Amino acid sequence: xxQLLFLFILSISILGLNSCSKKDAKNNVAxxxxxxxxNVAAPVKLPDPSxxxxxxxxxxxxxxxxxGKFSSELLGETTFGTWTRIGNNIELTYDEGGFANxxxxxxxxxxxxxxxxxxxxxxx
Numbered sequence: 001x002x003q004l005l006f007l008f009i010l011s012i013s014i015l016g017l018n019s020c021s022k023k024d025a026k027n028n029v030a031x032x033x034x035x036x037x038x039n040v041a042a043p044v045k046l047p048d049p050s051x052x053x054x055x056x057x058x059x060x061x062x063x064x065x066x067x068g069k070f071s072s073e074l075l076g077e078t079t080f081g082t083w084t085r086i087g088n089n090i091e092l093t094y095d096e097g098g099f100a101n102x103x104x105x106x107x108x109x110x111x112x113x114x115x116x117x118x119x120x121x122x123x124x
Contacts, residue, residue, distance in 0.1 A: 048066075049064040049083070049085070049090055049108075049110050049115065050064050050065065050066045051063070051064060051124050052064075053114065053115045053122035053123060053124055054122055054123070055120050055121070055122050056123075059074065059075050060072070060073070060075075060117070060120065060122065061073045061122065062108070062115065062117065062122060064083060064090070068082050068083060068084065069081070069082055069083070070082070070083045070092065072092075079094055079095070079096070080094070080095045080096075081094040081095045082095075083108075085110070086107075088109065088110055089108065089109055089110060090107070090108040090109075090110050091106075091108075092105060092106045092107070092108060093105050094106075106118075
């Protein structure tokens with residue numbers, strides 16, 4: 001009888017320890033997942049490109065409209081197109097191939113109050 005009581009107590013203890021170790025394992029897994037999850041920060045507000053930008057000489061200018069359209073002027077020649085934001089850049093697509101001998105697309109870096117087009121800084 002004593003042996004039976006001893007085995008009963010031993011089996012309950014083993015079940016209790018086994019249950020605790022499973023909970024610890026689940027907690028450890030949950031803690032590891034929490035450590036490796038990426039925090040999603042609030043999105044960074046990028047500057048609105050709307051407005052007119054020109055170089056210091058006045059030979060090159062871009063006007064961005066909130067409708068996603070733009071116009072650009074280079075030494076008196078005006079072209080038109082559409083713009084889209086890709087990260088901190090603005091992707092330009094010219095309606096009719098852009099300026100003479102230029103590609104039909106271009107990328108402009110968008111800053112706060114300025115843009116950079118082909119290495120030239122244009123200010124609002």
